[in-house]
Amino acid sequence: MAEVRLKNISKSFAPNNVVVNELNLHVADKEFVVLVGPSGCGKSTTLRMIAGLEDISSGQLYIDGKLVNDLPPKDRDIAMVFQNYALYPHMTVFENMAFGLKLKKVDKKVIKEVVTQAAEAVDMLEFLDRKPKALSGGQRQRVALGRAIVRNPKVFLFDEPLSNLDAKLRVQMRIEIARLQTRLGTTTIYVTHDQVEAMTMADRIAVLKDGILQQYDTPLNTYNHPKNQFVAGFIGSPSMNFMEVIKDESNSVTDPSGLFKFKHSDLQLPIPQGQKVILGIRPEDLYLEQKSIASVKIAVRVVAVEPMGNESFLHLQIGPHLLTARIKPDIPIAKDNMIDLYMPIHKIHWFEYGSGSSINTSN
């Protein structure tokens, strides 16, 4: 169907206020790409530029190989689903879905057919005569989805479509959208705050920060091989633990104030001695017992225990650092105790102090 290519796309609303900075992104045909990043990082702005709702300050945007910078939204062959549904309140579900086609002067019979099909796809067939006001949030978002399908666009654009729904509905809709996208094979760009949505729906995740692309990779790669400390901390929940340490003489790192020291023959860091470095470890990579892999021991104080039912989170303290560990639910651990944890060395992520870039240790 269509690929989307962003070439050095920048956007500023005012001089010296760059919201999206030299963004390069290639979304392949049929691909599902998720844009994530903290609030205000430019996700919506990027999406709106692709939709044609916002001017592109500089750079080129290609949809299906065609430069579309100056095309109005309706001629870009895209469909967009908004967070607050954006259904026309004065029109019925049918009219909402049919409106775009009506403006295109499509034959009435064809409209009826297409709308009926779309309504069936989103399971809203019995509500065609209702006004949006008489629908639940989930149903409204289904109608919005149906309206997008009716256009049979080259690209679907979603801006946090599920964040107004409750948790259960969100899971259900997430699965439905993913299934629909696979069936229709429509290239999709999807903005979300939700980690799970990003991990489960995406073919590739684009992580943005301050309008700059941090990493663009498959979900598992962004999780397992984050390019920098920001991506490492942003992807994953609870997020990765970070400790600022100093590379010591031989195969060891120490806390700057000497509170703890990690030493192991496998601990090889390609940085000069005495240099600061960021150690990152995911909560699930902190073990209560030593496994048969190379690990370092770390003595921590338990600050709080959060039983989640299927797992438990331990909030821990070592020196000035607060860490989180994710453990099995039924292990009895009391608050305020000192315990030992084990950190497998190959699970540790290292980041340059200052720049935050990932340090490759797999020499």
Add this chain to the structure above:
Amino acid sequence: MKRTALYLILSLAALIFLYPFIWMVSASLSSENGIRDLRFLPVDFTFDHYIAVYQSIPILRALFNSIFVASFVTLGVLVFGSMTGYALAKHRFRGRNLIFYMIIFTMTLPFQITLIPNYILMVEFQWVNTFAALIIPAVMNAFAIILFRQHFISIPNDLIDAARIDGCHEIRILFQILWPNSIPTIITVGIITFMTSWNDVLWPIIVIRDEQLMTLPQLVTLFTVGGRSLAQIGVKLASATFLALPILIAYIIFQKHFIQSMASTGLKE
């Protein structure tokens, strides 16, 4: 007990407001001699005064003129007021706030200040003694612009963006997306504009001299208190009743909307 007293007071107040009007109607239907009695019901019931009015001034023609002028003014105010309000509410452009404050500023000017300049403009345009002088200066209305702007601000941007993606141009967005979701505002602006235009006397007196083009209030005012006024009070009252009638009918029809539009804040989603 307390309730009864309350109703009594309220009824009395209502009577005080209504009495002059009731008296006007009943007096206009009384014989010239019966008028002085200040009764509720007509004395010596007669239509003579109405017939006299009809015979001495082109009152039906004036009624038509008034309806014509007030309708076009209202239509113009709704169209241009909502257009300007839409631009001010939803479009980003340089000087947007400056323009908005200037529009508010024009509202604070008493109309006496602009009366003479406006009249000179009408003379220069050679619009004196035409309907253009009554309609065109009235179609841009600061009050309507502000009301529309405030309402449109409450309509989510995404709705407009969705319409753009569906293929709407700005005019279509305004009339097919915003208007249907602004009914209370449209009715409020419509009623107030229509009434203001209908009741205006001063401006028509300044720019219209041809009796065939005069509006109803203008004609009636000239007839009852102007240089050509007649001595009999019954005829004056009959013409005044005639003047009040259309606006009264309009109010009765739109009363529900009027109260609703004042009470509700409009579209919530």
